[in-house]
């Protein structure tokens with residue numbers, strides 16, 4: 001769809017908010033700004049629906065951050081998790097309540113964009129943003145940002161939200177700093193009914209052979225999404241892990257319909273979230289959980305905040321007010337998602353040192369499984385858990401010191417009570 005960039009009298013239109021990238025972060029930002037009654041343009045380089053390398057796991061916080069009336073297009077509902085440690089010590093844990101749901105990203109993302117459009121946002125696909133300019137000849141005044149598209153066309157906005165994913169151009173403009181880069185490899189594997197039936201309602205999580213790595217099987221009806229993730233820099237070993245993983249599962253004989261890879265990046269704690277009238281959110285800001293690399297809930301939640309604060313920035317009349325609103329956005333992100341990220345970072349550091357301990361805890365230590373269940377189902381979050389549960393606080397502190405093996409039965413009682 002193409003947008004009208006100038007009004008009838010030929011004067012170039014100035015949008016209140018321009019959002020770059022129509023993934024979950026961008027669609028959420030566009031929705032939030034549009035329901036506030038602002039003129040919103042959502043720019044996306046691809047045609048929709050577009051493929052995105054992703055497991056499509058929708059945990060409770062993702063579900064809770066969706067716009068009202070959004071019906072999740074679940075391909076499966078997870079009630080059981082099989083844990084393995086590099087193919088060994090396999091154990092399945094089950095739950096009566098649904099743990100999390102599984103979706104296909106092209107469908108899910110398109111539906112989110114449609115919600116933003118229904119709220120009044122205008123979508124323009126096939127529009128690749130090259131850069132933004134906040135000074136210079138393309139910018140008519142201090143309250144305006146110029147968004148320059150491939151081909152040279154310029155779109156004007158009072159505020160811009162960068163939601164253009166992990167290789168973000170808007171993130172580069174803002175100066176986002178990343179301190180963790182991972183490589184995710186995935187295969188979409190169509191399987192016969194008998195195989196699909198075996199996986200229905202159950203996922204597999206395999207703690208991998210490389211530090212911090214893990215693999216997953218997420219069933220989606222007649223297709224299994226099988227993937228692995230590991231630190232960047234071990235490309236050949238990560239590829240070998242995926243191949244071995246698929247072979248071990250007896251799936252090597254089925255031809256994947258898609259094989260793809262994607263880098264995920266986590267922000268450094270002191271990384272900026274804005275520059276002038278430009279905010280960043282989702283992967284573009286490096287917002288995702290460092291241990292599991294769960295990013296959809298981070299994209300939805302930060303996207304919504306960015307949309308809300310972009311509305312205020314659009315109304316700001318001077319640099320001081322703009323700065324105040326941008327700082328408020330950063331504060332809101334750091335107070336919620338920032339806390340979850342710092343717990344995730346500590347968990348990842350401990351997991352890299354002692355993956356066997358995590359496996360033993362999740363398969364044999366009831367409070368650990370309960371924590372997993374509560375977080376995936378949305379009953380709690382990593383941040384809440386550390387704030388409100390003494391055992392979680394002590395466990396994290398022990399893990400930081402590499403002494404988790406010293407946990408006692410007394411600890412277990414604490415969490416159950």
Ligand SMILES: Cc1cc2nc3c(=O)[nH]c(=O)nc-3n(C[C@H](O)[C@H](O)[C@H](O)COP(=O)(O)OP(=O)(O)OC[C@H]3O[C@@H](n4cnc5c(N)ncnc54)[C@H](O)[C@@H]3O)c2cc1C
Nearest residue numbers: 021023024025045055056057129164165184282283295296
């Ligand atoms: C292998 C793998 C598995 C994962 N599994 C899960 C999972 O199961 N659950 C989960 O919660 N998270 C998962 N994640 C993380 C999750 O995919 C991301 O965190 C999430 O997609 C971030 O959403 P986003 O909207 O910020 O970015 P994206 O979804 O990447 O969207 C960015 C959009 O911007 C567009 N764009 C990019 N550049 C431009 C440009 N210059 N101009 C215009 N448009 C542009 C892109 O085309 C894209 O549509 C996984 C990640 C990987 C790599």
